[in-house]
Amino acid sequence: MEITVRVKPGSRRGPFVDETPEDPGASLTVHVRERAVDGAANEGVIRALAAHFGVRRGDVVILRGHTARIKRVSVGGVD
Structure with missing residues (x-):
């Protein structure tokens, strides 16, 4: 499964994953x-998404956006 996430680095609220249906650029926000x-x-x-989806860290791969706040991520083992 491929998803688009918005990353909030340096967040005091983190680590957690927030579903953001109103955000047109991303389906999830990761603090x-x-x-x-x-x-x-x-x-x-990677750690936050693996915990959120219940998969191994190795199953989460950043495909695009390594230096951007909006990233395209592949999560294996999730249907």
């Missing part, structure tokens, strides 16, 4: 505590 430095926020996104 992570990690800052967007040296890929730390991307790792936080």
Whole structure:
């Protein structure tokens, strides 16, 4: 399954995943505590999405947007 997510790095509320149907750019918003430095926020996104969908971290892959706040992500093992 491929999804588009909006990332909120450095969030005090994180880590958690919020469903945002009103956001035209993304289907989920991922709040992570990690800052967007040296890929730390991307790792936080992978951990948060894996926990949200109940899959292994290896099943979550960032396809596009490694340096952007809006990312295209593949989540394996979810139908």
